[in-house]
């Protein structure tokens with residue numbers, strides 16, 4: 001094997017960069033969708049809304065027990081067919097690989113986030129609810145201003161850890177022929193034959209981003225521990 | 232006694248809390264059994280009794296944190312029913328202070344006091360802020376207004392909790408053992424705040440075993456045991472010459 005040549009990374013950088021941007025965008029969008037949906041799912045279960053909460057529980061169980069890559073496949077092939085049937089003419093309506101990725105990752109993450117938030121909701125001290133009642137706050141204001149902010153603070157380290165995993169999982173979009181950071185690196189590696197350099201470079205990028213995020217998680221934990229939000 | 236506590240007698244005669252034949256069960260266990268209690272405007276009542284006698288349950292029923300199973304509760308002319316509108320209007324009139332403070336840990340002291348006035352009473356942010364600072368000044372803690380609860384001592388937290396309840400401008404204040412989670416050296420500052428509130432004429436129902444406080448401010452001591460009111464009377468008579476055996480044995484325990 002010939003000696004390592006890292007100048008190749010500089011040349012490859014613009015392409016890697018676009019892959020990285022896609023990974024970051026996918027992580028951001030999916031975690032926002034996941035958080036919003038996941039919070040709704042958690043609340044539905046918390047309030048034990050009849051029927052809906054059973055459906056949500058089933059959905060979460062399914063999502064958590066099958067690999068993301070399968071969900072991606074299904075979504076990519078099945079949803080266009082379902083949409084086609086719904087629209088009436090029976091012909092599949094393609095939704096495109098990028099949308100599929102954003103929506104699927106979001107739906108998938110929702111299942112994980114909702115479990116985190118559900119546990120967080122249960123951990124809130126009973127006295128907090130009673131204080132809200134005594135102050136005559138509405139249920140909406142109670143959750144919006146008192147309960148959920150505490151849940152998010154307590155759960156934010158775990159939510160962020162989950163998001164780091166999501167960021168690493170974005171590489172699965174190769175099954176939809178989309179190119180994320182890892183995808184970009186492997187395509188280039190096949191073209192220029194510089195496998196070691198390429199895979200080293202992306203490993204470093206993953207390492208830097210993930211450990212920066214972990215660092216942030218640790219600092220959050222410390223901050224909220226000091227503010228006494230953790231119990 | 233050096234000062235007259237509370238409102239003039241004429242105003243006192245009108246009841247602000249009426250509890251009639253109140254029953255509260257947890258499963259088959261009757262935590263409250265046929266409770267009758269009337270509190271006049273400006274009156275200060277101290278509730279005492281052994282652990283498990285139903286003191287907390289009684290005052291929690293008064294602002295409907297616990298739902299009662301029988302009897303009637305009328306607060307300032309509004310009967311507590313299942314109607315949310317009634318429950319909310321009653322809760323607006325009734326402030327509550329808990330043993331464990333229950334401040335909102337993610338909000339600063341002043342924000343703790345501003346939240347409900349803004350959301351429930353519809354005050355603007357500056358109005359709520361002014362009111363909060365005013366009441367924090369009253370409980371002598373305004374210099375800590377921007378700190379978070381976790382950075383305050385227990386006594387300070389409990390005074391914030393009192394200010395938070397007062398920000399809703401309640402007509403009645405309920406206290407559930409407000410000093411029993413505190414270190415001894417902090418009990419005094421909280422009791423002083425409560426005495427001050429009493430002198431201003433607030434109607435108060437306090438669950439407490441602080442006899443000094445009871446003697447100083449209570450118009451009436453109500454002694455509960457096993458879900459019933461067993462004895463009531465003015466503090467001097469109750470503490471020095473209790474009539475019932477149960478009160479006697481209870482008092483002999485808390486004195487030691």
Ligand SMILES: Nc1ncnc2c1ncn2[C@@H]1O[C@H](COP(=O)(O)OP(=O)(O)OP(=O)(O)O)[C@@H](O)[C@H]1O
Pocket residue numbers: 257262280281282283284285286287288289
């Ligand atoms: N949520 C509940 N579920 C079941 N039983 C309860 C509940 N809350 C209170 N009880 C019971 O009701 C009785 C009265 O309780 P309560 O808390 O009112 O007593 P207390 O007089 O305040 O006692 P303490 O001095 O210990 O605070 C107790 O026997 C208690 O075990």
Ligand SMILES: [Mg+2]
Pocket residue numbers: 286287288407408
């Ligand atoms: Mg109690």
